[in-house]
Amino acid sequence: MEDVTREMPLQPGGAGAPTPRPGPWKRLGQGAIVIGVGVAAFVLLFGMRAEPAEVDPPRVIPTVSTVPARVTQGAITVRGGGTVRPSAEVTIAPQVGGRVVWASPALVSGGRFLEDEPLLRVDPADYENAVEAAEADVAQREVALLEAEENARLALDEWKRLAARENLDPTPPNALVTRQPQLDAAKAALRSAAARLEDTRLALQRTWIRAPFNGIVRDETVDLGQFVSVGQAIGHLYATDEVEIVVPMSDNEAALIERLWSARAGEPETRIPVDITSEYGGADYLWSGYVDRAEGDLDEQTRTVDVVVRVPAPFAPMEDEPRRPPLLIGSYATVDIEGTSFEQYAIVPASAVRDGDVVWTVRDDTLLAMTPVEPIQEVDDLAMVLGAIADGTPVIVSSLAFVTDGMTVLPVQILESAQPPEADVGTASPGETGTPEGVGS
Incomplete structure (x- = not known):
């Protein structure tokens, strides 16, 4: 008997049928349910959390x-500072012109001179000749004066004899009778000649250019054989007897110096003692000085008062401190002034x-x-x-x-x-x- 197997169609919902897939709206609904459950659980757990214990922070005491x-x-010390400058400085210039025939070996930058020591000399030949000519003129004027005096004496004697013979007034009627104008002219000529002689002698002396004070040459621009004219600048010389330090101070600082405005330049009784310190070679050195004056105006830019301090003998060595250097021009110095x-x-x-x-x-x-x-x-x-x-x-x-x-x-x-x-x-x-x-x- 032939075994025939027939295929029977599957019935919906029957055994072996595949599970149908849910639709998109159904999936969204399921996701929302899950999220809602999670949020509810978080809220429940957050509400059941334990409160943390309150603890005061430790107190920190600052260390100082x-x-x-x-x-x-x-008395307090009023301190300031300033740059050292010369108390006096001049331009070296000849008063007569000519060729330089001699110059001191020390006439170089840094050279030192004593007061009235010669710096250089201009050729004196022309000036010596002028002196001789002036002396000769004076001699001639002296002879002319002697002649005029003798003529005046003779004229007066002649008038007196005439007055005696003619029974006239012995007093001369005018100065011309006694030749007085000629005598006065001779005297004036002699004085003029004597004055010219003094001028020529002075010009001869001025062929020597000398130091006006104890000083140091800052610079020079003259050599032997050079021709120089009257007033030509050939160098600069500054004084070494004293130097100045200009100390700018505020009005508050200046007010602490009681006798500041009583100080008068050149009056020793008004000086205020000052101690000066300057550094050289890594060491500090001391000088003594005084407040010479305070300048009478307020600086428009810095609004300060300039107090001028003077230091005597800044280049002289000290017996107890032979290694002390000079207080150099241009160096910075600190000053301590006695205050209130x-x-x-x-x-x-x-x-x-x-x-x-x-x-x-x-x-x-x-x-x-x-x-x-x-x-x-x-x-x-x-x-x-x-x-x-x-x-x-x-x-x-x-x-x-x-x-x-x-x-x-x-x-x-x-x-x-x-x-x-x-x-x-x-x-x-x-x-x-x-x-x-x-x-x-």
């Missing part, structure tokens, strides 16, 4: 660096003065105090101030981002070697003058 204040009394005396003032680091009139100090070992002060003067890294600051009071020199009066700080004193040098500002008794202790050492 301090330097003890130094309280003293007496105060019964009490404090010396603090200049960096400790805040906003111009406040110093941070430490009281009760840990509390910051904003102490108002009145600045007097600042010298290098130190400031002199008036205020309620006791000797040894810790003064804060470090910076703080936030500061309040009475805040707690941890002071740390700077080592002594790190403090500003005290030698720059000395202590003087009222009325005491001289160099502040340690300046220039």
Whole structure:
């Protein structure tokens, strides 16, 4: 019997039928359900979280660096500085013209001369001849004067004899009778000739060009055999007996020098003592000087007053310091002038003065105090101030981002070697003058 297998069609939903794929809208719905369940779970977990415990942050006390204040009394030091310049400088120029026949070997830049020492000489031949001619003219005028005097005497005698014979008035009627005008003319001619003789002798003397004072040659532009004319500049010479230092000062600094405006140039009784310091070869050297005067106008550009300090004998060596160099022209020098005396003032680091009139100090070992002060003067890294600051009071020199009066700080004193040098500002008794202790050492 033939086995015949027939293919029967599959019925929907029957065994072995494939699962139909869901549509797109159905998939979107399923995804939304999953997201919603996740969000609900997150909200539930977030709402059930434990609150963190509140903990106060640790209190930080700032550490500050301090330097003890130094309280003293007496005259303060007003410090300034300026460039050394000559007190006198002249242009070397001949008063007569001619060829240079002699020049001093020292007539070079840097050469030194004493007052009235010869620098050079112009050929004197023409001037010597002029002197001889003038002397001869004087001799002729003297003879002419003798003749005029004799003629006048004879004319007067003749008139007197005539007056006696004719019984006339013995007094001559006019000067022509006694030849007085001729006599006066002879005398005038002699004086004129004598004056010309003096001129020629003076011109002969001026063939020698001499130093007008003790000085040093700055430069020269003349050689032996060169022809020079009257008034021609052949060099420059500056004085060495004294030099000047022009120190510009603000009006506040100038006000600290009590007798500044009483100083008069050339009057020793009005001089104010000054100590001068200048560096040479890495070492500081000292000179003594005085305030000669203060210029009477305020500089329009810098708004400063120029105080003129003079230094005597700047090129002379010292017996106790033979290696000291001269105070060279053009070098920079620091001057310390005795200023006003105060019964009490404090010396603090200049960096400790805040906003111009406040110093941070430490009281009760840990509390910051904003102490108002009145600045007097600042010298290098130190400031002199008036205020309620006791000797040894810790003064804060470090910076703080936030500061309040009475805040707690941890002071740390700077080592002594790190403090500003005290030698720059000395202590003087009222009325005491001289160099502040340690300046220039």
